[in-house]
Amino acid sequence: MVMKQNPRRIGRTDISDLNEDPVVVWQHRNYLKSVIVMALVVPTLACGLLWGDFLGGFIYGGILRIFFIQQATFCVNSLAHWLGDQPFDDRNSPRDHVITAFVTLGEGYHNFHHEFPSDFRNAIEWWQYDPTKWAIWTWKQMGLAYNLKTFPQNEIEKGRLQQLQKKLDQKRTTLDWGIPLENLPVISWEDFVAESKNGKAWVAIAGVIHDVGKFIADHPGGKALISAAVGKDATAIFNGGVYDHSNAAHNLLSTMRVGVLRGGCEVEIWKRAQSENKDVAAINDSTGQRIVRAGTQATRVTQPVASADAA
Numbered sequence: 001m002v003m004k005q006n007p008r009r010i011g012r013t014d015i016s017d018l019n020e021d022p023v024v025v026w027q028h029r030n031y032l033k034s035v036i037v038m039a040l041v042v043p044t045l046a047c048g049l050l051w052g053d054f055l056g057g058f059i060y061g062g063i064l065r066i067f068f069i070q071q072a073t074f075c076v077n078s079l080a081h082w083l084g085d086q087p088f089d090d091r092n093s094p095r096d097h098v099i100t101a102f103v104t105l106g107e108g109y110h111n112f113h114h115e116f117p118s119d120f121r122n123a124i125e126w127w128q129y130d131p132t133k134w135a136i137w138t139w140k141q142m143g144l145a146y147n148l149k150t151f152p153q154n155e156i157e158k159g160r161l162q163q164l165q166k167k168l169d170q171k172r173t174t175l176d177w178g179i180p181l182e183n184l185p186v187i188s189w190e191d192f193v194a195e196s197k198n199g200k201a202w203v204a205i206a207g208v209i210h211d212v213g214k215f216i217a218d219h220p221g222g223k224a225l226i227s228a229a230v231g232k233d234a235t236a237i238f239n240g241g242v243y244d245h246s247n248a249a250h251n252l253l254s255t256m257r258v259g260v261l262r263g264g265c266e267v268e269i270w271k272r273a274q275s276e277n278k279d280v281a282a283i284n285d286s287t288g289q290r291i292v293r294a295g296t297q298a299t300r301v302t303q304p305v306a307s308a309d310a311a
């Protein structure tokens with residue numbers, strides 16, 4: 001910014017679009033003159049002619065204001081890397097924040113600007129503070145604004161969604177989703193029944209064994225129903241046979257996992273597919289954890305279970 005660059009050492013950007021813009025070309029040719037007139041002469045004359053204070057206009061409206069604007073411009077590189085969030089990219093990228101936008105007269109949505117530098121806009125939402133919007137509107141009314149390139153909205157939304165996804169993944173890792181099935185010990189049906197007879201409150205649902213001991217007293221459906229399922233396969237009764245439990249109940253259930261049944265339902269199939277590296281229903285997030293969406297819990301059996309009663 002401060003020194004004249006050597007064009008042989010630094011690649012130059014194609015600015016043919018700017019060269020075709022008469023307003024920009026005029027401003028470039030008359031840069032120093034327009035700076036002196038707009039930044040010094042106009043405020044000095046305005047204060048002098050309206051209030052008789054030429055010196056005040058020169059010092060406050062001119063010199064100090066230039067100093068302030070110059071400081072504010074450098075805030076693009078300080079505030080914009082400190083305040084706010086990164087809705088489009090977090091790879092060494094600056095941040096978007098309304099305070100930076102006010103201090104820098106509209107340069108506050110810097111994350112967007114760095115991700116989509118070819119987009120002429122500083123901010124894309126109507127509620128974001130970006131005075132360029134008004135300037136462009138005025139130019140358009142005067143028939144001056146043209147060649148204003150925007151990045152395709154579809155591509156902008158992709159970045160936004162990927163960042164949101166990343167945040168979701170980070171949030172997901174802070175929650176207890178239960179021990180992953182592949183990390184559980186494999187327990188035979190005989191051992192499961194024997195342990196349950198020995199005082200463990202184990203319930204098998206969809207091939208996964210759960211210890212419900214600490215939960216029996218809190219069960220919204222009462223102690224009796226849940227106790228009756230101890231030492232049994234409760235897949236059908238849990239999934240609608242007696243009561244069709246909510247996603248919340250399935251999530252809670254997953255925190256009680258203690259093992260998987262040998263030959264237990266889809267768990268074995270899922271494990272085999274996983275070891276053979278086949279495309280399985282289990283989807284991992286960017287942190288490598290399994291995504292458990294509502295209704296995709298291992299214990300949920302979506303098809304109505306045929307029971308003796310139904311027959």
Ligand code: HEM
Pocket residue numbers: 203210212215219220221222225226228229234237238242243244245246247248249252253
């Ligand atoms: C194995 C562990 C179990 C857990 C973690 C569990 C969890 C829950 C939860 C959280 C609810 C509240 C409603 C909902 O979220 O769906 C509920 C309700 C209920 N549960 Fe369970 N449950 C379990 C076992 C059972 C069993 C084995 C039966 C039946 C034999 C049963 C029968 C019911 C009934 C009838 C309700 C409805 C209560 C009402 O709304 O009045 N639950 N259960």
